[in-house]
């Protein structure tokens with residue numbers, strides 16, 4: 001036979017957890033607090049934290065895969081083709097894509113990481129840096145040079161397991 005349940009019992013259990021945590025938080029010593037007084041105190045983010053996306057322009061082939069897969073449509077890429085003449089007579093003319101524009105709008109980005117995952121040429125990386133907030137939404141658009149500058153803040157890849 002099923003045990004009878006008290007109406008509102010689940011809600012009371014939830015409230016008990018909330019109040020217990022609130023009382024513990026209020027009376028615990030300051031040094032145990034999980035928050036810091038930013039910006040006076042700055043936390044060291046985890047090396048693999050998703051702070052901002054860095055772009056390696058030399059590695060990017062303007063394939064557009066990241067822009068097509070981005071669920072927010074917040075990557076804007078433009079490029080053009082350039083012909084490279086053969087170094088030896090009779091050689092084949094090579095066509096190379098040149099990057100003209102690569103912007104990410106961080107006012108729209110939801111930090112899902114799909115663009116970094118799908119890039120087949122290792123041109124996108126996560127940096128743990130998070131200090132780029134702005135007072136205006138328009139300034140959250142990072143162009144290719146600003147995205148390239150984030151490369152210096154990308155941590156080294158962890159060593160391969162042997």
Ligand code: SF4
Pocket residue numbers: 069070071072073074075104108109110111112113114115116
């Ligand atoms: S992290 Fe996600 S939302 Fe942000 S630019 Fe990349 S694919 Fe788009």
Ligand code: SF4
Pocket residue numbers: 059060061062063064065066067077118119120121122123124
């Ligand atoms: S997927 Fe990679 S190579 Fe292709 S456009 Fe995006 S960043 Fe460039």
